[in-house]
Amino acid sequence: MAAKPLPPKGTRDFSPVEMAKRNYIFQTIRDVFCLFGFQQIETPAMEMLSTLMGKYGEEGDKLLFKVQNSGDYFKGLTDEELLSRDAAKLASKFCEKGLRYDLTVPFARYVVTHRDEIVFPFKRFQIQPVWRADRPQKGRYREFYQCDADVIGSTSLMNEAELMRIIHEVFKRFGIRVCIKINNRKILSGIAEYIGEAARIIDITVAIDKLDKIGLDGVNQELADKGVSPEAIEKLQPIINLSGSNAQKMRTLRTTLKSSSIGLAGIDELHELLGYYQLEDAEVDLTLARGLNYYTGTIIEVKALDVEIGSITGGGRYDNLTGIFGMPNVSGVGISFGADRIFDVLNQLDLYPSELAFGTRVLFLNYDKEDGIYCSLLLTKLRSYGISVEMYPDVAGNSKKQNQQLNYAKAKGIPYIVYIDRKGMPDPKYRLKREWKMTLYHWPTGKRKTMHKEELITYLQRKHQKGRI
Amino acid sequence: MAAKPLPPKGTRDFSPVEMAKRNYIFQTIRDVFCLFGFQQIETPAMEMLSTLMGKYGEEGDKLLFKVQNSGDYFKGLTDEELLSRDAAKLASKFCEKGLRYDLTVPFARYVVTHRDEIVFPFKRFQIQPVWRADRPQKGRYREFYQCDADVIGSTSLMNEAELMRIIHEVFKRFGIRVCIKINNRKILSGIAEYIGEAARIIDITVAIDKLDKIGLDGVNQELADKGVSPEAIEKLQPIINLSGSNAQKMRTLRTTLKSSSIGLAGIDELHELLGYYQLEDAEVDLTLARGLNYYTGTIIEVKALDVEIGSITGGGRYDNLTGIFGMPNVSGVGISFGADRIFDVLNQLDLYPSELAFGTRVLFLNYDKEDGIYCSLLLTKLRSYGISVEMYPDVAGNSKKQNQQLNYAKAKGIPYIVYIDRKGMPDPKYRLKREWKMTLYHWPTGKRKTMHKEELITYLQRKHQKGRI
Numbered sequence: 001m002a003a004k005p006l007p008p009k010g011t012r013d014f015s016p017v018e019m020a021k022r023n024y025i026f027q028t029i030r031d032v033f034c035l036f037g038f039q040q041i042e043t044p045a046m047e048m049l050s051t052l053m054g055k056y057g058e059e060g061d062k063l064l065f066k067v068q069n070s071g072d073y074f075k076g077l078t079d080e081e082l083l084s085r086d087a088a089k090l091a092s093k094f095c096e097k098g099l100r101y102d103l104t105v106p107f108a109r110y111v112v113t114h115r116d117e118i119v120f121p122f123k124r125f126q127i128q129p130v131w132r133a134d135r136p137q138k139g140r141y142r143e144f145y146q147c148d149a150d151v152i153g154s155t156s157l158m159n160e161a162e163l164m165r166i167i168h169e170v171f172k173r174f175g176i177r178v179c180i181k182i183n184n185r186k187i188l189s190g191i192a193e194y195i196g197e198a199a200r201i202i203d204i205t206v207a208i209d210k211l212d213k214i215g216l217d218g219v220n221q222e223l224a225d226k227g228v229s230p231e232a233i234e235k236l237q238p239i240i241n242l243s244g245s246n247a248q249k250m251r252t253l254r255t256t257l258k259s260s261s262i263g264l265a266g267i268d269e270l271h272e273l274l275g276y277y278q279l280e281d282a283e284v285d286l287t288l289a290r291g292l293n294y295y296t297g298t299i300i301e302v303k304a305l306d307v308e309i310g311s312i313t314g315g316g317r318y319d320n321l322t323g324i325f326g327m328p329n330v331s332g333v334g335i336s337f338g339a340d341r342i343f344d345v346l347n348q349l350d351l352y353p354s355e356l357a358f359g360t361r362v363l364f365l366n367y368d369k370e371d372g373i374y375c376s377l378l379l380t381k382l383r384s385y386g387i388s389v390e391m392y393p394d395v396a397g398n399s400k401k402q403n404q405q406l407n408y409a410k411a412k413g414i415p416y417i418v419y420i421d422r423k424g425m426p427d428p429k430y431r432l433k434r435e436w437k438m439t440l441y442h443w444p445t446g447k448r449k450t451m452h453k454e455e456l457i458t459y460l461q462r463k464h465q466k467g468r469i
Numbered sequence: 470m471a472a473k474p475l476p477p478k479g480t481r482d483f484s485p486v487e488m489a490k491r492n493y494i495f496q497t498i499r500d501v502f503c504l505f506g507f508q509q510i511e512t513p514a515m516e517m518l519s520t521l522m523g524k525y526g527e528e529g530d531k532l533l534f535k536v537q538n539s540g541d542y543f544k545g546l547t548d549e550e551l552l553s554r555d556a557a558k559l560a561s562k563f564c565e566k567g568l569r570y571d572l573t574v575p576f577a578r579y580v581v582t583h584r585d586e587i588v589f590p591f592k593r594f595q596i597q598p599v600w601r602a603d604r605p606q607k608g609r610y611r612e613f614y615q616c617d618a619d620v621i622g623s624t625s626l627m628n629e630a631e632l633m634r635i636i637h638e639v640f641k642r643f644g645i646r647v648c649i650k651i652n653n654r655k656i657l658s659g660i661a662e663y664i665g666e667a668a669r670i671i672d673i674t675v676a677i678d679k680l681d682k683i684g685l686d687g688v689n690q691e692l693a694d695k696g697v698s699p700e701a702i703e704k705l706q707p708i709i710n711l712s713g714s715n716a717q718k719m720r721t722l723r724t725t726l727k728s729s730s731i732g733l734a735g736i737d738e739l740h741e742l743l744g745y746y747q748l749e750d751a752e753v754d755l756t757l758a759r760g761l762n763y764y765t766g767t768i769i770e771v772k773a774l775d776v777e778i779g780s781i782t783g784g785g786r787y788d789n790l791t792g793i794f795g796m797p798n799v800s801g802v803g804i805s806f807g808a809d810r811i812f813d814v815l816n817q818l819d820l821y822p823s824e825l826a827f828g829t830r831v832l833f834l835n836y837d838k839e840d841g842i843y844c845s846l847l848l849t850k851l852r853s854y855g856i857s858v859e860m861y862p863d864v865a866g867n868s869k870k871q872n873q874q875l876n877y878a879k880a881k882g883i884p885y886i887v888y889i890d891r892k893g894m895p896d897p898k899y900r901l902k903r904e905w906k907m908t909l910y911h912w913p914t915g916k917r918k919t920m921h922k923e924e925l926i927t928y929l930q931r932k933h934q935k936g937r938i
Contacts, residue, residue: 011513037829037859044480119880156862360506390506393625411588
């Protein structure tokens, strides 16, 4: 036989068991989004490259999957252009569409496209795959799902608080203990001002962001390498090392940054946000600086307490997302759940609900050509009560094939099997057995229930109503 | 402002209202698939072009969306090759991946990739988008969802009957009256033999397939144009015009095709299938010939009785799907629901359930800066009962902004609004009102309920339990 065909590098198939787990994750997140009044939208997998290019930096442009134009994509190209072999430049001639890289830019495009239909503030969520031509590696895929919720068209910090409560509720439902870290871009600006390095804010926050990974000495070294003065680094130390309760941290900061109006504005925002949020799992963390080029106010990041895995959810406020499409001055704030990492955490902590049943509850064995005709209406009846049942489609002509049917039940995790005892025809008896009580390859000799058709229906229906099947 | 950015031609955004309808369609189909013991899988949007090419005919190859290789996609190409401007040939150099064109070929690839993990018969379903570079036109899109269920690794006709019962159940749940038309490729072969034109079976069935569109004369003309002899056309007439009950049709056919062993085998299969199926909405239709190059046994097609829209679901048996990937002799049978057409039919017949509620049930108005802090825990409490509630995030500083909040409730279809009467602080009263009883732009003067916090919680919880909110 030829080599097995595989899906493209960095992409994955999802088996029935994986799908059951993934559906549980998506459904939980979706339920919570809806509970908070967010509405679902979907956008196409492909966007115009003019929509995508230039939104993710130069590196991002390279990581876009570009889709070749249909028909004659050479049209209008001179020999010189072709022979230049300029891959990046010619890509924009060969391709006018690309696969979406995230859900945020398509959402911004959606808002501008549908601006006349949307009533703001618009609270939308979106759960769809995105594609990135990253080098595949453990835990990093070229196709993966994002689960985003954003509020656009409102500057109120209540939105941040609501998004944090969504995070709290989602992880409560998953049973994952988390810490929700928060910071504010304006405080970072204030700090840069305070240490006299306002122009180097990007370098400073990029360095601070690595505290977890490279430690305090590493951060200080990187700051020095970037040309931050020794005095500034010295002044920065108490801020990096800031500890205590959220209230204590903010009191200290308010004193330290008293001469920076932007810093004080950031502290005020953080204070107001915590006033709305009122739950214990939020922690002010000044070393949090993700996506700084992008966020303009609150920054949010979630860490699992019991697993070392990095951020499992993140987000923040951005002040001019739709400006790139000619609709300025619309403020937004959003979060994104990392479905793949949550999948891993739930696996590691073994937190999937045990009743994550995703299949057939009863298998009817098929040992005689007439069984299929005979059971047709019985299967329909049981299904009408919501019980997922099936009959093995092929008749077992010998004992090997009979074992195949038991094997099928075991492999699919079907808890009950029914054998039709045709001796009593036209009123046969039904033998019902829990699959796990059987020895595979031997029809069970242990205790089993033998019933007439109506008894079987009533019995299974009652079990189903009680959730015991 | 610049021109509105749009999604690519032939693709669509889905608004919250459309998503609610689409989710209802997908969830209904998914529920029924699960009830019948089918298990969900997903495959990546991209497949290797080596997996996709040559599976859909020459025309299909052209309609594949091809994804450009990352990095230097010119590598190894000579100047001559480049300057040949051979779009099709160079596409295979520039691109090694493409977007899936349907769910069937990726499924076949999945079965072969995972052959060692799968216990056969494998009953899988898959609900994912597919992409085709077709010329966009009304009702035809470049991105659309398919909802497929297939059984692979079983030759039993009970599978066909189960798939037909799935169709029956799905459309029963939708409230769409349908006719399930069935035929068998072997009968078509038998007919071609009987009229002495066995070699022209493709031409004959393609022509017969158009009976609905071009009428009997048109079909006969096309047959003549294809070189089918007048005698053969003459012999075909009683078969095209065959009428009566399924049993009558099969009796007549059995006599007519008595000398064709393949024809008789087809009639036997149809007879056995109807024995398993036992419902009234199946109709033997010899003019049904869809996807003939592909199907080898049963052919299924579903028409809505009350809307002119063509086929809304179809499928059939194929005997060697995985053979193209080096795994021969695996028989399969499958169906595919056309989600876009079902969407249109449900719209036309106005069959969406009225309780297709997809959003917030109660909006808390925000008329004072303290309201947000004050209501934080109240919102959490109501959500803990499963009631979807939200507070308008921005404080209304004047009456215009107050009207904006009522407008928001109306636009989102939120049935209840709550106003916090702060006069009684710290124990304010809550005024609850059904939104549709208000005149917009005026706070309602009509009847309303005024309650303390605990009363409000109890009142809404009871309403919610009774499903009246």
